Amino acid sequence: MNIDSVRQYQALVEHSTDSITLVDEAGIVQFKSKSATRVIGYDSDELVGENVFEYVHPEDRPRVREAFEEVVDSPSGTTGMIEYRFDHGTKSWTWMESTLVSRTDTALDGYVINTRNISERKARERELEEERRKYSTLVEQSNDGIAIIQDGDIVFTNEQFERLSGYDERELLGTSFLQVVAREDRELVEQRYQQRFDPDADVPPSRYEIRVLTSDDNHRVVELSVAKIQYEGDDASLAMVRDVTERKSYEEALEEVNAELELLNRMVRHDIRNDMSVILAWGQLLEDHVDEAGRENLDKILASSEHVVELTEIARDYVEVLTSDGDLEPKPVVLAEVLETELALRRESFPEAEFVVPEEIPEVEVLANEMLGSVFRNLLTNAVQHNDSDTPVVELTVERRDDDVVVQVADNGPGIPDPQKATVFGKGEKGLDSPSTGIGLYLVYTLVTQYGGAVHIEDNDPRGAVFSVHLPRAE
Incomplete structure (x- = not known):
């Protein structure tokens, strides 16, 4: 080979961004450009005389040899391209891309290999492939x-x-x-x-x-x-x-049930309540017209009538909660107005009971809705109806705290045994010797929970129960 001819090209290639190598048909390096150090990690004359295939990764070597031999067996000017891993001189394998060109009919009389480092591109390709696999998995699963x-x-x-x-x-x-x-x-x-x-x-x-x-x-x-x-x-x-087929079917069925409940609610509120109010009024008119023998039976009739009227109120409130469809979202409510209204109504309904409010109710807003009155209506009513004292005494206190307001309803009745304290708010649960349905306290628990609050029971001193209702403040 004419080395002087090679040197004529050296000035043109020594500043190339690629490593330029001239090898013979056996793959022995005849010349290496000065860019070799930067691209492949060896000095320009370090590999001269070496077989270039010995620096190719063993797994890639057969492919590289095959590509090189195809160029060798082809006419001059034939080009081939191959990607492979190369011993970078730093005890690591680096991805390279080489273009092979036959120049056997020129003064070079050999095979020119243009090589560039593609390790960054390969790393990016691996990242993209990993991303593709990840998103493909997400899409398919x-x-x-x-x-x-x-x-x-x-x-x-x-x-x-x-x-x-x-x-x-x-x-x-x-x-x-x-x-x-x-x-x-x-x-x-x-x-x-x-x-x-x-x-x-x-x-x-x-x-x-x-x-x-x-x-x-x-x-x-x-x-x-x-x-x-x-x-x-x-x-x-x-x-x-x-x-969402099943969900839509459920929603449609729920709408149908709500419509039926609303119809039942209207019937309870108007028809049954009105008829029971008439029966109660007629019974009260009989009080002056019965003898002692009939007094006990009349009292039972009046008590049962009052209980039915009370049940219509609870049923009305309960159906209202079930059919509200999100219309009863919590909003600021002035607590004092609700408590004072319910106290006045309970005093009128239970003149034999004593309702005590030891301190003025603070002016504070809580997160609730128009159903808040039902919470205290049920608690105040229960405190009287389940009371076995000669004179039922119900005490209501309000404590304003940083984040919430605690309303306590205490009575002097028989109290609630410890085993029942944890279950008394369940649907259908009844208090001690209670004639009620158990819906009232369940409604209390449901409403207070919807407001983001809590309700629990403690023993009163010396006897009775204390219901504590925690309501979040609106400020």
Whole structure:
């Protein structure tokens, strides 16, 4: 080989960003550019005379040899490219990319290898592959169906979308997305799809419900979330589809039940309550017309009538809670107004009882709603009705604290045994020797919990029970 000819090119290549190597047909290095130190980690003359294949990773060596031999066996000027790992001279393997060119018909009379370090590119490719695998796993394992629509056709689906629609991937790809939309909803979906890509149109909702038409001609109600994306360089729509068929069926059934409860509520409030009020009034008119023998029976009639009227109030409040549908969200309520109203009503209903408020009720707002009166109506009523003292005494105190307000209703009745304290607020639970349904205290617990508060029972001294209601302050 003419080394003088090689030196004529040295000045042109010594500043190249790539490492330039000249090898013979056996792969023996004849020349290395000065950039070799920076690119492959060896001085320019360090590898001269060495077989370049000995520095290639053993797993990549057969591929590199095969690519080199293809260039050797081809006419001069033939080019080949290969990626491989190379011993970088730092006891580590570095990814390289080499272009092989046959120059056997020139003064060089050998094979030129242009080599560049691609380790950063390879690292980025690995990161991208890891990201692709991660997102691919998320997409395929998603509980939501996912589809990408481009130019009106489906170009990607995950397995959940295929299960939801009943079609397999081959049947879906390349077909109009309207194929899986119920006929009644196609116009709406098509309109919003077009709006999403029209810069002059109003932005359509990104989430709404439609019906999907499955492969067996059944309908599934789905919640559709749509976003405009770029897919393979062009605009597309990403659709995430969540099956809410069971939820919608439940909601419809719940609405039907609520309607029936509301009808029952109106009947309880008006018909039953009005008739019982009439019966109670007639019974009271008989008080001066019965002898001692009939007095006991009349008292029982009047007590039962009052109890039925009370039950209609509890039933009314309970149904109101069940059918409120979020309309009874907590809001600031002046506590003193509620307590004073309920105290006045209970004093009128139970003239034989003594209601004591030792200190003035503070002016403070709590988080509650218009049902708060029902909480204290039930507690005050229970304190009298379940009382075995000759004169029932009910004491109400209010303590304003930094974050909440504690209202205590204490009585001088028989109290509540410890085993019952933890269960008395359950639905249908009854107090000691109680003739009631057990709904009243359950309603108290339900309402106070909805407000973000708490209620518990303690023993009173010397006897009786203390109900403590904690309500969050509105300030």
